[in-house]
Amino acid sequence: MQDQPFRVIVIGAGPAGLYLARALGAAKIDYVVLERASSAFLERGNHLLIFPHTVRLLHQIGLYDEAKKRSYKLSGKIDMTKSGYVLSDYSMWHLLQERHGYPTLPIQRYDVLEMLYKSIPSREQRIKTGAKAISIKETDQGVEVELEDGTTETGSVVIGADGVHGITKKYIEEAVSKTATESTDTRWLDIPTTSQYCSIYAEGTNTKKIPSGIFYETRDTGRAIQLGADNDMLRVIMYKRLPQQMSGSVSYTAEQMEEFAEALFDMAVAPGVTLGEIWPDFHKHTARLVNQNEGFTKHWHTGRVVITGDASVCTSSVNGLGVNCGLHSAVALANQLQKAVSSLAGNPSTESLREAFARYQHIRGGELQAIYNQAYSSMRQLTWDSWKDWFIDRFLRRWIGSDFLVRKYLNPLICKGQILSYVPFEDVPAPLPWRRTPEASANEDKKSEPLVVGQAQ
Numbered sequence: 001m002q003d004q005p006f007r008v009i010v011i012g013a014g015p016a017g018l019y020l021a022r023a024l025g026a027a028k029i030d031y032v033v034l035e036r037a038s039s040a041f042l043e044r045g046n047h048l049l050i051f052p053h054t055v056r057l058l059h060q061i062g063l064y065d066e067a068k069k070r071s072y073k074l075s076g077k078i079d080m081t082k083s084g085y086v087l088s089d090y091s092m093w094h095l096l097q098e099r100h101g102y103p104t105l106p107i108q109r110y111d112v113l114e115m116l117y118k119s120i121p122s123r124e125q126r127i128k129t130g131a132k133a134i135s136i137k138e139t140d141q142g143v144e145v146e147l148e149d150g151t152t153e154t155g156s157v158v159i160g161a162d163g164v165h166g167i168t169k170k171y172i173e174e175a176v177s178k179t180a181t182e183s184t185d186t187r188w189l190d191i192p193t194t195s196q197y198c199s200i201y202a203e204g205t206n207t208k209k210i211p212s213g214i215f216y217e218t219r220d221t222g223r224a225i226q227l228g229a230d231n232d233m234l235r236v237i238m239y240k241r242l243p244q245q246m247s248g249s250v251s252y253t254a255e256q257m258e259e260f261a262e263a264l265f266d267m268a269v270a271p272g273v274t275l276g277e278i279w280p281d282f283h284k285h286t287a288r289l290v291n292q293n294e295g296f297t298k299h300w301h302t303g304r305v306v307i308t309g310d311a312s313v314c315t316s317s318v319n320g321l322g323v324n325c326g327l328h329s330a331v332a333l334a335n336q337l338q339k340a341v342s343s344l345a346g347n348p349s350t351e352s353l354r355e356a357f358a359r360y361q362h363i364r365g366g367e368l369q370a371i372y373n374q375a376y377s378s379m380r381q382l383t384w385d386s387w388k389d390w391f392i393d394r395f396l397r398r399w400i401g402s403d404f405l406v407r408k409y410l411n412p413l414i415c416k417g418q419i420l421s422y423v424p425f426e427d428v429p430a431p432l433p434w435r436r437t438p439e440a441s442a443n444e445d446k447k448s449e450p451l452v453v454g455q456a457q
């Protein structure tokens, strides 16, 4: 297989897998994406917050205008108690855009997937749907992935973007447990994935005319609600502490979802409006009750197999950073892979791939540990898990002030966003500088344009 052209097999066509497809294509690396579902974009109802550094990643691959079209404008954030008493009212999203140039875009998961999918050249050949990977084999020469339908895919590297319960991280855990040297590595968190909270996500019609562009967050003991609205639509995520910690993949019935929602009917979703008053306005066929997963995988790679996105680190959705983290990890991985492949005349050896993957984990691991810890605490503070959490959320956070917290944590996190180092482009101008910019700048690209046109690439 060393004699074959370098080929990547991506397992999973979620946001991380599809962004990787674009990134690998831009690096001129051959790839295929395997997705077990019958389509890369099926489910409606789940909303994601795409923060400015991730909007910048969409801009880099030409999807900024498309993302704005599929989104609506956010301006402020209102924190409330269950009675609708306003604890703080802060023009958070407006200030983020002022500082970073890009807006924060609330957008359907469906739209993110469709937009990415439709931007992939030769997508019908590159993205194989109904293709469930069931096992991975790795040698010093390459990899082989067996599919449920009995076929196999061969390549040089497997990237597992197969989510929180995927097979790739299980493969890596087993492979690494056989090598004593790697299993003694204590640099990274090692937290098995479990669920202590469950959530309903849903969208509905804004019949009560809740003001557009505000992100409302209501807190109470063991439960919480986040709601966003534009003139026509409502998007909600509700949280409830589970009676006991759970692990593995769990599905709930429509009756269980109704029961969960009823337990939150008395809570305000916006000043003067309770969940009970608007629950009939939600589209129940797309609403889901799901467990919130939290976990940090210690081992991200072997020599030829590596994980990214939720497969490596998953946080609850409370800070809205999961998909953002996944895309930035995918970009860091693509950068390392592109360097490893482009710096050699032939295919990189297993050892040089292992080094590239280790660099990727080194770049992302530390940052994600901080984000994981922050999201873990935020979930518990929002649901007043202990008297300390209640005190922090109810009083300390208010005394410190939202602007201080955003400047201390969110602005630096956004400034450190990844960027595809080999894809030149021009940022939207912003007062806060980006720590990472493409190595080949847009100006250099413009200068070399006539040469590139004249050459067979």
Ligand SMILES: Cc1cc2nc3c(=O)[nH]c(=O)nc-3n(C[C@H](O)[C@H](O)[C@H](O)COP(=O)(O)OP(=O)(O)OC[C@H]3O[C@@H](n4cnc5c(N)ncnc54)[C@H](O)[C@@H]3O)c2cc1C
Pocket: 011, 012, 013, 014, 015, 016, 017, 034, 035, 036, 037, 046, 047, 048, 049, 050, 131, 132, 133, 134, 161, 162, 163, 164, 165, 166, 167, 199, 200, 201, 237, 290, 291, 292, 308, 309, 310, 311, 317, 319, 320, 321, 322, 323, 324, 325, 326
């Ligand atoms: C209620 C809720 C709200 C959220 N809100 C936000 C938010 O506001 N902002 C945010 O950033 N994040 C949010 N998240 C988190 C976000 O959805 C995840 O972080 C993100 O989807 C992870 O992307 P991924 O590509 O790593 O994995 P996934 O989205 O899980 O995709 C994995 C893909 O792999 C496929 N797959 C799995 N196994 C196989 C196999 N064996 N063979 C082939 N294909 C396979 C799956 O079918 C799937 O398509 C939220 C999550 C939830 C549950």
